[in-house]
Amino acid sequence: MGFFNVIKNEVKAAVGYQQNFTALLEAKDISRALNYMQDRSGFAEKALLEYKVENHEVMKRQDKAVYDKKGNFLRWQKRWKIPIPYQSFINEIALVFxxxxxxxxTQRSKGTDYAFEQYIKLLEHLRFNANVREAKRVAGAEGTSAMLFHVFRNKEGKPDVLLNVLSKQNGDDxxxxKDQYKRMTAFAWGYYLNESGNRSIYHVDIYKDDTVYYCKRVSVGWEVKAIPNVIGKIPVILFEQELEHEGTQPMIHRVESMESTDADVNDRFANPAMVATAEVLNSLPKAEEEAKLFILKNGGKIEYLTWDQASQSKAxxxxxxDKHILSKSFTPNIDFDNMKSLGNLSAKAIRKVMLLAVIKAEKRKETHDNYMNRTGNLLRxxxxxxLDYQHKAEYEALQLxxxxxxxFGEDVSDILADISKQYNDGAMSRQTYVEMSYLIKDAKTEIERLKQEDLEAIAKQQELNKIDVFGGGE
Known part of the structure; x- marks a missing residue:
């Protein structure tokens, strides 16, 4: 059947028959369907050449051949290759901020407490915080990453979901x-699996709002299994950005080249060398002697050959x-000495010191705000x-x-002082006060405790009111 599909698709292509993307999927012409799509693999591979230190240009330096005066080969002289992982440092700082x-x-709707509680539990089940950091790290290194949500039935036969972060360095394509409004209308994930006979087979999972196509490349054409998309949305959060070290690669290469060349020079000249006249050569002490005596005669002279270190211009x-690489990538110079000098600065003061990273983080929020909004909609x-169809209406009503x-956190003591003043002045309810206090981990439970204490206090007061001033009952 696959062979006839291939022949039919080739004939259609040969006569100029134009099929749209969906028609190609239905015809199981997956190769041409993929040609309709943007392939992010090429850019990611190029980005990884800059990101991974083992692929840096400086690693291509070859050892130098040494010849004698007659041109005969003597030996290979090692030439240092010193890559510097500026890219990963810049990326990690951007991620942290x-x-x-x-x-x-936060929950912005009323009457949806159950739905919000299940939403938070689902985030914990998916290890969302760790996975979103991984996705952001990959995007900063490769330019594109994706969080793919896969629904399935677990061992107990119950519906379940897992989260997979896709990246080129893990072998994912x-x-x-996207349409003209930059909305994603189809997504595909390509990967290899080892199957029978230890053969590596290429698979592609293609997601649309209504259908998921599981495709496997075979000897002739593709095997395709189409199933309804029960989620009703493309289950992917796509991260797209320019590389975090964008624009700094030539400067990084220059530093690596200088460091490697300096290492070669140090090997050749940094060790002490002695210069002696011919009259001294015959009276040099033996190397194994602990106390060495140099006997000078007939005007003999001994001195050490010293190397004038790198010029100030090179320094x-x-x-x-270094300054340009960090500043132009909006990366503060964070090292032990700089952090030690911060002392006991407040969070606001540290924010000012780290202003470059704050500026970059604010820029990233322009797109990541949308990513988090889509995450909320997708998980609902x-x-x-x-996962919980019987409460579908409540999940639809949930606003996040x-x-x-x-x-670095916030100056919580100042915040608590401010909200305490607002509460004491009558400008804030007790519930809001409890919700905003950093000392209270579970505001809902704390409010219930306060209500119970109020009821107990009222009951106690009523009991006291039954007793008159003479100690008798009513």
Whole structure:
């Protein structure tokens, strides 16, 4: 059957028959369907050449051949290859300032407490905080990553979901189609699986709002299994951005080249060397002697050959390059000495010191706000359509909010003082006060305790009112 599909598709292509993307999928012409999609693999592979230190340009330096005066080969002289992982450092700093602390989710609707509680439990079940950091790290290194939500039945036969972060460095190919409004209309995940005979077979899972196509490349054409998409949405959160070290690669290469060349020079000249006149050569002490005596005669002379270290201009270049690499990638220079000098600065003061990273994080929030909104909508659909269908209406009514938290926390003591003043002035309810207090982990439970204490206090007061001033009952 696959052979006839291939022949039919080739004939249609030969006569210029134009099929749209869906028609190609229905015809099981997956190869041409993938040609309709944007393939992000090429850009990711190129980005990884810059990100992984083993692929840096400086690693291509070859050892130098040494010849004698007659041109005969003597030996190979080692030439150092010193890559510097600026890219990963820049990427990790950017990650910490955006997702260093978990995204804070809030409930904005009323009467949806159960749905919100299940939503938070689902985030914990999916290890969302760890996975979103991994997805952001990959996007900063490769330019594109994706969080794919896969629904299935677990061992107990119950519906379940897992979260998989897709990246080129893990062997994943990402394909997608967007319309003119930049909305994703189709997504595909390509990967290899080892099957019978230890053969590596290429698979592609293609997701649309209404259908999921599981495709496997065979000797002739593709095997395709189409099933309804029970979620009702493309179960993917796509992360797209420019590389975190964008624009700094030439400067990084220059620093690596200088470091490697300096290492070669150090090997050749940094060790002490002795210069002696011919009259001294015959009276040199033996190497194994602990106390060495040099006997000089007939005007003999001994001195050490010293090396004038790197010029100031080279030192200045190192400093300028390091400064430009970090500043132009909006990365603060965070090391032990700099952090030690911060002392007991407040969170606001640290924010000012780390302003470059804050600026970059605020820029990233322009897109990641949308990613978190889509995450909320997608997980509500998974809960309502797959995991907990009987409460679908409540999940649809659930309105979510999210907030990116500061990586170094906030000046909570000042905040608590402010809200305490507002509460004491009557400008804030007790429930809001409890919800905003950083000392209270479970605001709902705390409010119930306070209500119970109020009821007990009222009951106690009523009991006291039954007793008159003479100690007798009514």
């Amino acid at each position: 955006l997702y260093g602390r978990p995204v804070k989710w 990402i394909y997608l189609i 200045n270049e190192y400093e300028r390059l 659909a998974i809960l309502g359509n797959v 909010g999210h907030e990116f938290q500061e990586p």
